[in-house]
Amino acid sequence: MSYGSFPSTRPRRNRIDAFTRRLVAETRLSVDDLIWPIFVCEGENIRTRVASMPGIERVSVDLLDAHLAEAVALGVPAVAIFPITPSEVRDPVGTESGNPNNLMCRAARRIKEVYPELGIIGDVALDPYTDHGHDGLIEDGYVVNDASVEVLVRQSVNQARAGVDIIAPSDMMDGRIGAIRKGLDEAGFVNTRIMSYAAKYASAFYGPFRDALGSGDLLKGDKKTYQMDPANSDEALREVAQDLAEGADMVMVKPGMPYLDIIYRVRDRFSAPTFAYQVSGEYAMLMAAIQNGWLDRERTILESLLAFKRAGCHGVLTYFAPEAAKLLRKQ
Numbered sequence: 415m416s417y418g419s420f421p422s423t424r425p426r427r428n429r430i431d432a433f434t435r436r437l438v439a440e441t442r443l444s445v446d447d448l449i450w451p452i453f454v455c456e457g458e459n460i461r462t463r464v465a466s467m468p469g470i471e472r473v474s475v476d477l478l479d480a481h482l483a484e485a486v487a488l489g490v491p492a493v494a495i496f497p498i499t500p501s502e503v504r505d506p507v508g509t510e511s512g513n514p515n516n517l518m519c520r521a522a523r524r525i526k527e528v529y530p531e532l533g534i535i536g537d538v539a540l541d542p543y544t545d546h547g548h549d550g551l552i553e554d555g556y557v558v559n560d561a562s563v564e565v566l567v568r569q570s571v572n573q574a575r576a577g578v579d580i581i582a583p584s585d586m587m588d589g590r591i592g593a594i595r596k597g598l599d600e601a602g603f604v605n606t607r608i609m610s611y612a613a614k615y616a617s618a619f620y621g622p623f624r625d626a627l628g629s630g631d632l633l634k635g636d637k638k639t640y641q642m643d644p645a646n647s648d649e650a651l652r653e654v655a656q657d658l659a660e661g662a663d664m665v666m667v668k669p670g671m672p673y674l675d676i677i678y679r680v681r682d683r684f685s686a687p688t689f690a691y692q693v694s695g696e697y698a699m700l701m702a703a704i705q706n707g708w709l710d711r712e713r714t715i716l717e718s719l720l721a722f723k724r725a726g727c728h729g730v731l732t733y734f735a736p737e738a739a740k741l742l743r744k745q
């Protein structure tokens with residue numbers, strides 16, 4: 415066998431040992447990249463499991479201190495709060511979203527009191543508050559845009575007053591970012607940031623989240639007239655361009671793993687702070703395989719999150735946040 419013309423370039427040389435692999439690594443996952451979505455419920459001393467999301471619990475406001483303690487100690491920079499609104503206070507127009515004492519606001523005030531340094535992200539959409547489970551108001555069976563935006567502006571200002579640092583509109587109404595920015599500025603919240611769910615798809619992967627919130631059974635029909643068609647990619651760029659022009663400080667792509675191509679294009683085109691949401695269905699899917707012993711828990715969690723960094727994300731909303739933070743510390 416002659417090696418005369420054998421290539422002198424051997425990519426495997428840079429993979430030969432751990433120190434070389436560390437030196438040539440192009441991306442890194444750090445605790446600074448993690449945002450933890452949490453489910454908050456009414457009552458006292460309540461912790462209930464979400465059946466389709468093993469390891470995830472809904473907790474009452476009085477238990478938040480303890481629930482968040484480890485994540486805060488590990489350095490997780492921010493949490494995203496999702497309230498579980500009892501059906502008695504839901505109505506067709508989501509009135510409860512503007513109540514200064516709603517669950518979301520009480521949770522935000524409590525977190526700011528105990529952990530003033532922890533960033534709070536508030537989801538803005540009406541689905542936790544409507545009795546039909548849609549993100550806006552319904553007229554003649556259609557989720558109407560402009561009237562919904564007015565309610566979303568009120569909801570945003572209400573959250574900012576309670577101490578929410580970053581307003582995250584997940585409703586996909588047209589023009590809501592500009593309207594919310596104006597509403598926040600007029601109310602004096604010029605430094606409250608907006609992380610827009612700019613490219614949010616009408617996805618099957620939100621199923622477990624809707625179970626967690628109890629909005630799954632309520633939801634009539636689907637969200638296809640406002641959330642994006644999974645077939646589209648150029649449209650995501652137009653959505654992001656519009657949200658940035660209207661004043662979004664950060665943009666998000668959602669879901670995450672099935673949409674890494676979208677993340678890549680968004681970051682590449684706009685160079686804006688880019689986030690992804692590794693949603694409930696992605697968590698459920700990974701956990702199901704992990705619990706069956708089909709995937710290695712630690713490696714799978716870290717690899718799934720590193721993929722977001724490689725695709726161009728600045729950070730990721732992930733239900734794995736506290737565990738990933740722990741694993742990163744160990745590394």
Ligand code: PBG
Nearest residue numbers: 539541584619620623693694695
């Ligand atoms: C609400 C909202 C949803 C999610 C975040 N905000 C559900 C939906 O649009 O139906 C999903 C998050 C997840 O699945 O983890 N508008």
